[in-house]
Amino acid sequence: MARPIREGLDPRTCLLWAFVLLVSAPVQALAADPLPSWNEGPVKQSIIDFVTRSTTEGDPGFIPPEERIATFDNDGTLWQEKPVVQGVFLREQVKALVKKDASLARKQPFKAVLEGDLALLSSMDEPQLMALFAAVHKDTTQVAFADEARAFFKTARHPKFGVPYTQLAYVPMRELLQYLRAHGFQTWISSGGGTDFMRVISEETYGIPPQQVIGSDLKESFDENHGHPVLRREAKVDHINDKAGKPVGIEQRIGRRPVFAAGNVRSGGDIQMLQYTKEQPRAGFALLINHDDAEREFAYSEKNEASLKAAREGGWTVVSMRQDWKRIFPEGP
Known part of the structure; x- marks a missing residue:
């Protein structure tokens, strides 16, 4: 005969204990922190509150699953941008061309x-980079370009951190992507x-399939x-997915306005996407990453603070990397 769970308890009490354990297990799992690399505070809580409202039927903020579109900038939002990774790749392509x-x-x-002027590469805006790409990559097939990019990512290392660029994706943002997808959001890159x-x-790197990537393009x-x-790349720019071009690219590729969007402080390139997301009949969620952690990553801002000003005026949520993130990269603080 099996022993009771606890000495001195009758079988009926044992069954009650077993029932409590079975019921409480899923509750404990649901209570697990969905964003463990985010410090507790108003930024983290505002994200959780938005997702809770959006996915709770009967709540005034409920968003049908088919409308749960989230768009993310890449450079400086999902991974580091000092230097811009595509700029470093471009340097290697120029060497081959020379x-x-x-x-x-x-x-x-x-x-x-x-000459390896990383300051120049970091200061170049997207139109300048794409114009240079057009000159370097004309007549290259799409397959050949992808092969060259893969080879670059296998060998290239960041000049400060000494690791592959794909290891410099922000851990808190990867958690956010997973959290949104777990609640029925489609996650897109719009960079x-x-x-x-x-x-x-x-x-x-992000769990985002290639068909959900929107960026700048050369004509093909x-x-x-x-x-x-084959498809061949031409020496002509087709679309610049920066600033006012981002909402255009989103509409052309998705056909729905995002209800969640994330960008970062650097060139003001994400302002229009965040405005487009926030200002709509159903108010969306706009997240702006502020690079203010010189010790763990980099500290930089815009001369005119255009993005931070737009955030204040638009009621966006601003992330302080220094205050809101427990850690930034997979390895290290």
Whole structure:
């Protein structure tokens, strides 16, 4: 005969204890912290409150599952941007190009790129980067470009942290992506970076499939290629997914206005996407990352503080990396 759970308890009491344990287990699981790398405070709580309202039927803030669209900038929002990773990749491509045409080494902006001017690469805006990409990557097939990008990510290391760039995705933001997806949100990247470049790492790094990446694009053309069809990149910019171009890209690719959007302080490139998300019949959630942690990452701001000003005026939630994040990268503080 089986012993009771506790000595001195009758079988009926034992059954009651077993029932309590079975019922309480799921409750404890649900009570687990969904954002463990976020410090407790108003920023973290505002995110949880929004998700709770959005997913609770009968709540005035309930959002139907098909409308739960969340868009995220990439550089400076999902991973570091000092230097801009695509700018570093571009430098390697310019080196290869100069091997074929040495005269380019004396021309700008190729000369500055070759000299490893990381300050220049970091200061270049998305249109400048894409124009340079157009010059470097004309006639390259889509497959060849993806192969070059994958090779870059295997060998390239960050100049300060000494690790692959894909290891510098922000842990708190990866948790946020997972948290939103667990509650029925579609997570998209909407960034000024090149679409094809980000697609190479988006799924492995963020859990975002390549078809849910919106970025800047070069024009492409179909080439029969002697019975082996390919797409070739042209020396023309098709779309710049930066600033006012972000809402345009979102509408063209998704067809729905986001209800959650995240961007960061640097060039004001995310202001329009966050405005587009926040100001609508059903108020969306706008999240702005402020880079104020020089010890664990970097500290920088905009000269005119355009993004922070827009955040104050629009009622956005501003993340202080120094105060709101327990840790930033997978390794280290």
